[in-house]
Amino acid sequence: DIQMTQSPSTLSASVGDRVTISCRASQSISNWLAWYQQKPGKAPKLLISRASTLESGVPSRFSGSGSGTEFTLTITSLQPDDFATYYCQQYNNYPLTFGGGTKVEIK
Amino acid sequence: QVQLVESGGGAVQPGRSLRLSCAASGFTFSDYGMHWVRQAPGKGLEWVAAIWYDGNNKYYAESVKGRITISRDNSKDTVYLQMNSLRAEDTAVYYCARGVLGEWFFDYWGQGTLVTVSS
Numbered sequence: 001d002i003q004m005t006q007s008p009s010t011l012s013a014s015v016g017d018r019v020t021i022s023c024r025a026s027q028s029i030s031n032w033l034a035w036y037q038q039k040p041g042k043a044p045k046l047l048i049s050r051a052s053t054l055e056s057g058v059p060s061r062f063s064g065s066g067s068g069t070e071f072t073l074t075i076t077s078l079q080p081d082d083f084a085t086y087y088c089q090q091y092n093n094y095p096l097t098f099g100g101g102t103k104v105e106i107k
Numbered sequence: 108q109v110q111l112v113e114s115g116g117g118a119v120q121p122g123r124s125l126r127l128s129c130a131a132s133g134f135t136f137s138d139y140g141m142h143w144v145r146q147a148p149g150k151g152l153e154w155v156a157a158i159w160y161d162g163n164n165k166y167y168a169e170s171v172k173g174r175i176t177i178s179r180d181n182s183k184d185t186v187y188l189q190m191n192s193l194r195a196e197d198t199a200v201y202y203c204a205r206g207v208l209g210e211w212f213f214d215y216w217g218q219g220t221l222v223t224v225s226s
Contacts, residue, residue, distance in 0.1 A: 036152075
């Protein structure tokens with residue numbers, strides 16, 4: 001199975017900050033990586049697929065990069081609505097696996 | 108608009124069975140692969156099972172293999188998760204999710220249904 005490791009697990013930031021979340025795969029997954037945002041009590045929301053393709057309706061302050069085993073989700077100018085938990089997910093092969101999540105908290 | 112509505116969750120004793128349902132609307136259900144993803148209380152997301160658009164291929168997480176079966180009825184636009192020999196560690200919110208055409212990530216999710224396994 002492919003293990004997905006996110007860092008940090010928790011991140012404290014202020015409105016307007018630039019935030020970077022890392023996701024590492026235990027083996028190469030090309031660009032078969034998605035990012036989701038989840039708020040408490042809600043289902044996850046798809047943000048990015050194929051490592052860097054922004055989903056329709058997702059603000060342009062979100063961006064993704066990387067390939068192979070190293071990936072990054074960046075939020076430029078953090079907004080109040082962005083405080084949430086973020087997950088990466090590999091879909092290179094089954095079983096599909098998620099990272100452990102990164103909680104973005106208010107500093 | 109795309110809607111996925113799960114049902115069937117509840118409290119159950121260890122060793123018992125439960126069947127979850129996910130009713131889909133707003134899209135051509137028979138065109139899409141469907142998945143179940145779960146989230147234990149306070150924990151992260153865990154993919155559980157997948158079924159192809161025609162039901163001919165199914166995949167499972169190792170943690171549920173042999174105990175859980177995914178199925179679908181395209182005439183009813185519904186996907187199911189039959190869970191047998193339930194364990195305390197199966198306690199979670201279970202989400203159904205639509206797989207993106209030709210790829211294995213999820214563009215729409217249901218609201219989730221809580222399964223609690225406890226004596």
